[in-house]
Amino acid sequence: MNDRTSPMQVINGVSFNRDLSHGPYLVDGHDTLVKLFVDRCRTLGERTAHREKEYGIWLSYSWADYRSHAEKIALGLLALGLQRGDCVSIISEDRKEWAYTDLAVLSAGGICTGIYTTDAASQLAYIVNDSLSRFLFVENDEQLDKFLAVRDQMPGLEKVIVIEDEGLKGFSDPQVMFLDDLYRLGLEEMARDPGRFEAAVAASRGDDIAILVYTSGTTGMPKGVMITHENIIFSIISGMVRNPVYETDEQVCFLPLCHILERVVSNFTPIVSRSTVNFAESPETVFDNVQEVSPTVFTAVPRLWEKIYSRVTIMAGDATPFGRWCFRKAVATGQKKAEAEIAGRPVPLSTRLAYAFWDATVLTNLRRMLGFDRLRMGTTGAAPVSPEILKWFRAIGVVLVEGYGMSESSGVISVNSPTESRVGSVGPVIPGAEVRIAENGEIQYRGGNCCRGYWRKPEATTEAFTPDGWLKTGDAGHIDADGFLTITGRIKDIIITAGGKNITPAELENRMKFSPYISDAVVIGDRRKYLTCLVMIDQENVQKFAQDRRVPFSDFASLCARPEVRELIGSIIAEVNSEFARVEQIKDFRLIDILLTAEDEELTATMKLKRGFVEKKHKALIDQMYA
Helix, strand or coil, X not given: CCHHXXXXXXXXXXXXXXXXXXXXXXXXXECCHHHHHHHXXXXXXXXXXXXXXXXXXXXXXXXXXXXHHHHHHHHHHHHHXXXXXXXXXXXXXXXXXXXXXXXXXXXXXCEEEEECCCCCHHHHHHXXXXXXXXXXXXXXXXXXXXXXXXXXXXXXXXXXXXXXXXXXXXCCCCCXXXXXXXXXXXXXXXXXXXXXXXXXXXCCCCCCEEEEEECCCCCCCCCEEEEEHHHHHHHHHHHHHHCCCCCCXXXXXXCCCCCHHHHHHHHHHHHHHCCEEEECCCHHHHHHHHHHHCCCEEEECHHHHHHHHHHHHHHHHCCCHHHXXXXXXXHHHHXXXXXXXXXXXXXXXXXXXXXXXXXXXXXXXXXXXXXCCCCCEEEECCCCCCHXXXXXXXXXXXXXXXXXXXXXXXXXXXXXXXCECCCCCCCEECCCCEEEECCCCEEEEECCCCCCEECCCHHHHHHHECCCCCEEEEEXXXXXXXXXXXXXXXXXXXXXXXXXXXXXXXXXXXHHHCCCCEEEEEEECCCCCCEXXXXXXXXXXXXXXXXXXXXXXXXXXXXHHCHHHHHHHHHHHHHHHCCCCHHHCEEEEEECCCCCCCCCCCECCCCCECHHHHHHHCHHHHHHHCC
8 A cells, every 4th residue: 555645544434545635545445436346346245236116116236236237338348349548428317227337438447428318419429529439328219319310420439339229129220239239248258358357447547537527518518527536536535524425325316427416426426335326217206216215315406405395385385274383383493493503502492392392293294205204414516505495404304415516626625514514605625625715706626636627628628727726616705714615606607787886696596596486597787787687487386376376377488477477476586685785686587488498408407597598598588677
């Protein structure tokens, strides 16, 4: 063992560097994710690694299964000619085969990149070409059709592997093969050269590029962020020092595995922690799947936490008068307890006793209904969340902590913990890393998980870092005396009104999104005399509002056009305005009357409105408000 890594520390039976200020970073003596993966599969054997639902039944798959499938895919790719450093792309929803392929490519010495299933065929072609991918895994006939539509635009792509053959019986194409065929090819290679897989894993190095994570491309074409094994290991172990994950933990994977947050949390962290992953059937079924699994740890984006809050609020409104009274009393008592805890004050005995009663009679049942009866820690990230949401969840007995990171930092920069948390902040910087605030207010970061740069884009890489090597996040913020980092917004999103007032729109937007009737909002006003706002209503909750009041509508557009709905949203904005200075108040608003889904360009993969794109596409609505 390298002397510089000593001494080591052990948490939950996992050993890693005590000093994270420098590498090489080791987990149980291994410097790459795939070396650790092979070791885990050997030692854990028939223990459950993950579960997946099939025909309505949750089926378990062992670590031995994990190793077997990953090995066959890796050897199959090597037999097809995969070379160390070659890229392989995956376009698929979350499923066990995503994990198999990811670890297979890394084990074979390749670089793995994910593509969102909502991407158009042209976007698929762009990423395949930009990454120089020689092989492409597609989930099913729908994703195969995208490849077929643009195959002539991807001359470097040699082979396409289809995971599901349903609906493709009899299909034949010389460039396409099915996953079962790749498994057979892998078995043949295993018989020919029994030690090839282990030799490929042993050749991996900590500074090898493991994955490419493509940025959203909101300010140009997407760029591939180069993340090494060392970057991944640093992110995981520094995060686990702050918030341990135990081998008895269970989680639900539902966010796209193309996104760095879900990739680290659900594909890579369980290899370190030896925990169990449950793959959700789809993003649409995540509420049902969470109820069935009752995870002990759960990571999601603000939109999902906001949706849970909205659902509970609306359901409570439908209860009997006595039920509504009990719910209000229970939450109010929980909020008193939460406020004291957040402020660091002792919880008064009367509050503790009242909370114990309401927890036993109301809140325990609520958590069980949500699937959070076993949850010991929930995490939110990838976008800002309203402090009111965090307080509400704490009030009902769900510990929800906010973290911060980006693809370029391999997913994490700072994070709160259940025992060290400050509502409104994203927590202290992770162990072994540093944060500083530049003169223009930008947060800059340095740590062992800073990416190598952008794939085949040296100029963009140079622009992403300061001359002395700090990552420029593009976010504005400040650090308090106790080291807690607070994000105030994106540097490029800061609004400078015609009167010269600097306004960060994120705080206004988050206050509006606390309402169960508002899904998202974009505040407008740069170089203008006053602020306005584009609002995306929550379809489910606003529809129920209209139905309860017998407000007629025929579709989403007509719902948005109803004066009663405009009055509802106007009253919410007026309430939010009352908390801000006059210059920061919203003077007018318009509703986006198109029902947006993950397939729409206005939304990111984490279901957040893209500010720049929305402002361009809905310019006519904005102009109306300033006419």
